Amino acid sequence: MSSLTAARVLAPIGTAGKLFAFALDVLRALFRRPFQLREFLQQGWFIASVTIIPTALVAIPFGAVIALQVGGLIAEFGAQSFTGSASVLAVVQQAAPIGTALLIAGAGGSAIAADLGARKIREELDAMMVLGIDPIQRLVVPRVLACMMVAFFLNGMVSVVGVAGGYVFNVVLQDGTPGAYLASFTALAQLPDIWIGLIKALVFGVIAAIVASYKGMNAAGGPKGVGDAVNESVVITFMLLFVVNFVLSAIYLQVVPPKGG
């Protein structure tokens, strides 16, 4: 009985270990030739097509909310001219990578998990292995790279759309001056903020793709298993993303001191 309890308590650690081992397999397969360019382009196009519009639609209110909240608060201090700076900092450092990652995980990751899960239960993956082709190299690596690429570009798009949304709300609704909004960009924000945003987006893209592929490739128990795999992959990705975001932000703030403080 005690061993049963121990096994149950330790089960999550085993799963985490398997996920990590899977990630290492992907890393190893990354350097194996031939590279699946076609699959990479197809997946990149597919992930981009399901994420671009929702991401843009999420980015506009994101920028606007920050402008409204921070703008209101900052006006109390009479520092209204710093609104632009605050929204750049918030959008570029946090909102853009997180928003990107949530959409990559929610739209792209769920599609990957469903696709691989369906292939798994139809024995397509077994058939592929029997034909002497490693599904990790053939299917997972292109998806991981495609997710990274799309996350990287989406991150840039969210940054631009978010800052522009903040601008519109600040200038039109809060009577901010366009010049002050733009001029204050560099007051608090600095160039490394963009780098950390891009690095975060890449890391989140990797996590979303690997979790989705792992869950999809280990789907079991028929069509219901595929549904469960999709569900679990989205939930696990979200949780991992917020933890990793916290860790990366903490490290970044230690390494690069905030400007103007």
Added chain:
Amino acid sequence: MGVEIRVEDLTKSFGKQLIWGDVSLTIPAGEICVMLGPSGTGKSVFLKTLIGLIKPDRGSIIIEGTDIASCSERELYEIRKLFGVLFQDGAMFGSMNLYDNVAFPLREHTKKSESEVRDIVMEKMDLVGLVGAEDKLPGEISGGMRKRAGLARALVLDPEIVLFDEPDSGLDPVRTSFLNQLIVDLNAQIDATFLIVTHDINTARTVPDNIGLLYHRHLAMFGPREMLLSSEEPVVRQFLNAQRVGPIGMSEEKDADELEAEKGQELPPLPPIPMQLEPSNGIPRRSQREPGAWCRDNGVVPPPGSFQENMSMATGG
């Protein structure tokens, strides 16, 4: 010319449940073998273990000097090129049409030009009677066609070993006998080692050179077709003749009471052994033996009426 598969002391369990233990057998090169067993005795698990999709707990599977149970992943992918596998539902790639499905192994593993690929693919499609359906997606065709397409894909790299996972499940009797004829013809043509996992008795009685029976977590018997068909061993006899009387019950094994109740019942006589299916061109296969040869060599008298042409295919009940 086919490759021999040597299985030694193979044991597999999932968690605490033993699937089968100490399975030892040699599948001779170039011959057709059938692995039989009641539902749920791990026939498919056995097949997947042979291709290294499932790792056994103990034992070895030796093919051309490599032990599949313990070799590295790289060796495994290398040795799998000897295999062609027909999965239960064909396992076609849903996103590709039949032509691309069949061409897939060629494009991945060889540097053949597109016109050479086309020749080979069309030859295999012709072999399984699917010419004209190349542009169909796997979702648009019937289960029988998917199976035949799966067979074409399994054959495209000229395998030395072909494994069939329940080729007759979900097919009507006519299609099943066509498929059985196709299997025999293929064996005559390519001389590969064939292993068919099934629980269709008609297939088991007429197609193979050797039969194995998995029952109650072990290999009950493995040997030449005539040996099993003339066997008086209760499990073999019950299964191969589809009878209710015997040790196999509805759920796995019968208990002592049920067996006691059956004790006085007289077993129906063994039905005659049918002729083995011959290649349709009439030229005997390399591994084919003369009807009744095994019985004669081993001094076994086959049931009356055995080895007669045009005998009824019905099994005794």
